[in-house]
Amino acid sequence: MTENKRYNLHQSARLSCAPMMDWTDRFCRYFHRLMSRETLLYTEMVTAPALVRGGALHLLDYAPEEHPIALQLGGSDPEELAKAAELGADAGYDEINLNCGCPSDRVQSGAFGAVLMQSPELVADCVAAMRENVDVDVTVKCRIGVDDQEPRDILPDFLDKIRAAGCDRVTIHARKAWLQGLSPKENRDIPPLDYDLVHQMKAEFGDMHISLNGGVATLKDAQAHLEAGVDGVMVGRAAYHQPGNVLVGADQAIFDRDTGLTAEEAVLAMLPFIDDEMRKGTRLHQITRHMLGAFAGRPGARQWRRTLSEGAHKSGAGSDLVLEALDQVRMRAA
Incomplete structure (x- = not known):
C-alpha cells in the first residue's frame, strides 16, 4: 500500500x-x-x-x-x-x-x-x-x-x-x-x-x-x-x-498561495519528465497533445501548436522539439 x-x-x-x-x-x-x-x-x-x-x-x-x-x-x-x-x-x-x-x-x-x-x-x-x-x-x-x-x-x-x-x-x-x-x-x-x-x-x-x-x-x-x-x-x-x-x-x-509555475516555466519543467518517459517507451505526442493549449490567446500560440502537432509524431522527436516550439512563443513575445 x-x-x-x-x-x-x-x-x-x-x-x-x-x-x-x-x-x-x-x-x-x-x-x-x-x-x-x-x-x-x-x-x-x-x-x-x-x-x-x-x-x-x-x-x-x-x-x-x-x-x-x-x-x-x-x-x-x-x-x-x-x-x-x-x-x-x-x-x-x-x-x-x-x-x-x-x-x-x-x-x-x-x-x-x-x-x-x-x-x-x-x-x-x-x-x-x-x-x-x-x-x-x-x-x-x-x-x-x-x-x-x-x-x-x-x-x-x-x-x-x-x-x-x-x-x-x-x-x-x-x-x-x-x-x-x-x-x-x-x-x-x-x-x-x-x-x-x-x-x-x-x-x-x-x-x-x-x-x-x-x-x-x-x-x-x-x-x-x-x-x-x-x-x-x-x-x-x-x-x-x-x-x-x-x-x-x-x-x-483561489488559495491565496504563491505557488505554481507560469506556462513557460511549466513547459521547461516538463522536459526532464518527457525525457524520462521517452526512455520508458512513451511517444512524444502522447504527452505533448495535452500541452497544445498552454499559450492559448498569447502571441506565438499558433506556432507552438503547429510545431508540436506536426512534429511530435515523427520518429526521433523528443524534448528538443518542445524547446523549438517554445522558442516560437518567446520570439513573438519579445
Missing part, C-alpha cells in the same frame, strides 16, 4: 479539474500540476469492472507529484465498486469519486454514469460499500437530473440519500443529461445551465461540501461562484484547452 501525506481535500476542492475521458491521463495531470500546486486533479473515469474483473491495474498509474489526486470510478455494483475503491486507496489516491454524470451510450449500457440519477438508493448503497472499504474520502459527481426528471424535486432527494450513506462532498454538473436524443458532446452544451439550483442545494445542505461544475471558463467565473456561496468549483474543458488562463495564477487567486 502506498503511503502519502493526508491532504485537506475540502480546501483543495475549492478548485478542481474535471475528469475527462481521453484527456486527463497521467501526462495531462502532471502538466497541470506544475501550473497549480493546490488544485485537486481527477483521473479519467476508470470502470470498476476493468480493475476488478479485468485486472487493468495500469489504469491506476500516476506520478507522486500529482497529489492531491482523485480517482473517478464508473460502476453500479456496490460490491465491485468497494473492491475497486480499495484498489484505488491502496494505490495511494486521496479520494475515490463515483461517476453519476456521464451520459455516453457505453456508460448507459453498463448501467452507470448519469443513468444512476434514476436510482438514488443504489447510489447510496454504492457509497456506503466503498466507504466501508476505504479510509479516504468517497465523493459523488452528478447531474441535476436526467431526461424528464424535475431537478428541483429529485436532486434534494438524491443528495439526502448519499449524505445519509456517508458522502459529505459532491460535485454537481448544473445541467440535466438527456440519455436519449443527445450525444455526450451535445450533453455538455445543449441542456441549459441552472446555477441557481446548485446554489440553492448548498443553502439547503449546508453541512455538505458542494462544488459546482458546468460552463465555468475562467478563474473570475470560479471566484464569482465561490463568493456566491458554493464550496468549490470544478473546471473542465477550459482548464484543458486554456490551462495557462485557468491554472496559472489559480493558487494565488
Whole structure:
C-alpha cells in the first residue's frame, strides 16, 4: 500500500479539474500540476469492472507529484465498486469519486454514469460499500437530473440519500443529461445551465461540501461562484484547452498561495519528465497533445501548436522539439 501525506481535500476542492475521458491521463495531470500546486486533479473515469474483473491495474498509474489526486470510478455494483475503491486507496489516491454524470451510450449500457440519477438508493448503497472499504474520502459527481426528471424535486432527494450513506462532498454538473436524443458532446452544451439550483442545494445542505461544475471558463467565473456561496468549483474543458488562463495564477487567486509555475516555466519543467518517459517507451505526442493549449490567446500560440502537432509524431522527436516550439512563443513575445 502506498503511503502519502493526508491532504485537506475540502480546501483543495475549492478548485478542481474535471475528469475527462481521453484527456486527463497521467501526462495531462502532471502538466497541470506544475501550473497549480493546490488544485485537486481527477483521473479519467476508470470502470470498476476493468480493475476488478479485468485486472487493468495500469489504469491506476500516476506520478507522486500529482497529489492531491482523485480517482473517478464508473460502476453500479456496490460490491465491485468497494473492491475497486480499495484498489484505488491502496494505490495511494486521496479520494475515490463515483461517476453519476456521464451520459455516453457505453456508460448507459453498463448501467452507470448519469443513468444512476434514476436510482438514488443504489447510489447510496454504492457509497456506503466503498466507504466501508476505504479510509479516504468517497465523493459523488452528478447531474441535476436526467431526461424528464424535475431537478428541483429529485436532486434534494438524491443528495439526502448519499449524505445519509456517508458522502459529505459532491460535485454537481448544473445541467440535466438527456440519455436519449443527445450525444455526450451535445450533453455538455445543449441542456441549459441552472446555477441557481446548485446554489440553492448548498443553502439547503449546508453541512455538505458542494462544488459546482458546468460552463465555468475562467478563474473570475470560479471566484464569482465561490463568493456566491458554493464550496468549490470544478473546471473542465477550459482548464484543458486554456490551462495557462485557468491554472496559472489559480493558487494565488483561489488559495491565496504563491505557488505554481507560469506556462513557460511549466513547459521547461516538463522536459526532464518527457525525457524520462521517452526512455520508458512513451511517444512524444502522447504527452505533448495535452500541452497544445498552454499559450492559448498569447502571441506565438499558433506556432507552438503547429510545431508540436506536426512534429511530435515523427520518429526521433523528443524534448528538443518542445524547446523549438517554445522558442516560437518567446520570439513573438519579445
